[in-house]
Amino acid sequence: NTVSASTNTKFFQNADGKYHLVVYVVEDHVINAQASQGDNADHRYVLRTSFGGSTFGEVVAMGSIASGMEIQNTFTAQLVAGWNPDNLRYFAVIWEDVASTFQYINGNLVEETTVSSSIQLSPEELGISWQVQDDNFLISAQLSRATDQLQIQMMDLMGRPFFTKNYSRLPEGKLELHIPAAILPSGNYPVIIRTPYGVRSMMVVK
Incomplete structure (x- = not known):
């Protein structure tokens, strides 16, 4: 199975920096073993992977950025057999790269996804x-x-x-x-x- 996620990134004020965008794949209600909980523990919101496999995603804006600038992206990834598509959620996060230290800027649930x-x-x-x-x-x-x-x-x-x-x-x-x-x-x-x-x-x- 493949999944596609569409994002729209908008800057609401002037900015100057290097910004990364990543979409994380999270699965809710993963039944698996846990210490002192047995083999059928209900794990909530397990981070499965990110689109492209990169921890902090790809650069979407760099340098001087004007207020109102919008960037559209579409990401596609393969889902692993055994993951439950009905329990998968996709979260987009913007990170700022400050001298190779990544600082969280914003995040949101990606609503426009298609699993096929x-x-x-x-x-x-x-x-x-x-x-x-x-x-x-x-x-x-x-x-x-x-x-x-x-x-x-x-x-x-x-x-x-x-x-x-x-x-x-x-x-x-x-x-x-x-x-x-x-x-x-x-x-x-x-x-x-x-x-x-x-x-x-x-x-x-x-």
């Missing part, structure tokens, strides 16, 4: 269909079980993503999404639906 698997789901596991309705593509997905995360992505005629919608904590049942199609040229548009437990794809035609 390369396993191809059957129509019974994830039913998908489409139709054109009022200059929109109507994408329908029938979920056979609840999912903590789901992503619907449409590609353009060159195979590049141009529309992405992320959902969280969806129940079992039907999901519908309208994608504007009026300005799109005629052609075939791939649609990919990703979940933590698998993926399905289809081609929609205008």
Whole structure:
């Protein structure tokens, strides 16, 4: 499984320095051994890894930084088998590098994350269909079980993503999404639906 995390870093005042951004992967409710607690202790908020494997992440700003400056980043990482995707949380932290000593500046929970698997789901596991309705593509997905995360992505005629919608904590049942199609040229548009437990794809035609 892979996970992608999107961040937006904004400086609210002028700054001068070298700033790093890292996204940490934390798992809650890890059941494992603990001294005096036995083999089934409930461990809260276990630090699993960081995106890229670096403790303090990558440099996102350096030198003189103006108030209002914004920086967007997307990080992708592989999840290790045995981690529970439903219990994973992603925390972004900004560190300032002061003469190779890292000082904490700010941190926040990353809300925009997508966990996906390369396993191809059957129509019974994830039913998908489409139709054109009022200059929109109507994408329908029938979920056979609840999912903590789901992503619907449409590609353009060159195979590049141009529309992405992320959902969280969806129940079992039907999901519908309208994608504007009026300005799109005629052609075939791939649609990919990703979940933590698998993926399905289809081609929609205008």
